[in-house]
Amino acid sequence: ILHSFFSCLCSSACFTGQHGVKGRCLCLDTGVKIIHRGQIEKVELTPASPSCANVEMIVTLKDGAGRKCVNPESKFAQNMMKRLMMKR
Amino acid sequence: ILHSFFSCLCSSACFTGQHGVKGRCLCLDTGVKIIHRGQIEKVELTPASPSCANVEMIVTLKDGAGRKCVNPESKFAQNMMKRLMMKR
Numbered sequence: 001i002l003h004s005f006f007s008c009l010c011s012s013a014c015f016t017g018q019h020g021v022k023g024r025c026l027c028l029d030t031g032v033k034i035i036h037r038g039q040i041e042k043v044e045l046t047p048a049s050p051s052c053a054n055v056e057m058i059v060t061l062k063d064g065a066g067r068k069c070v071n072p073e074s075k076f077a078q079n080m081m082k083r084l085m086m087k088r
Numbered sequence: 089i090l091h092s093f094f095s096c097l098c099s100s101a102c103f104t105g106q107h108g109v110k111g112r113c114l115c116l117d118t119g120v121k122i123i124h125r126g127q128i129e130k131v132e133l134t135p136a137s138p139s140c141a142n143v144e145m146i147v148t149l150k151d152g153a154g155r156k157c158v159n160p161e162s163k164f165a166q167n168m169m170k171r172l173m174m175k176r
Binding site: 040041042043044045046047049055072077078081084085 | 128129130131132133134135137143160165166169172173
């Protein structure tokens with residue numbers, strides 16, 4: 001708990017690091033609204049499930065810069081997914 | 089190589105298992121066109137990059153059933169992403 005508390009302090013998109021522990025979301029908040037597109041290595045989307053009622057979007061950043069929760073409802077996230085799915 | 093060859097035989101959506109080794113895509117083919125929605129634990133999208141010119145979609149299946157490459161251009165993939173991004 002202490003670790004995730006401190007990781008919350010340093011980044012606005014808190015990430016529990018636990019992988020979907022029963023009854024727990026991976027993201028502690030709604031996540032950031034924007035990320036520099038060039039920094040994105042991978043996007044993970046976890047559908048709502050018994051362990052978390054939210055659809056969660058977690059972006060893995062390049063060069064080992066970590067992972068960040070992104071708000072899937074943000075304009076940035078919506079446009080990014082459209083672009084990815086239309087391969088532009 | 090042998091391992092990935094055999095994993096190709098048993099599943100139609102070959103997956104190299106290597107994580108973006110320089111100059112290599114994660115998926116050896118375009119991937120399956122459809123997956124049972126209830127089996128999906130997580131969806132990973134990797135944008136095109138110097139190591140792979142394709143946008144790649146890899147679905148992690150529930151209950152440790154493994155991971156599968158999915159064709160991001162398939163109707164199923166397009167509809168799934170729309171649903172996820174509109175949280176229905």
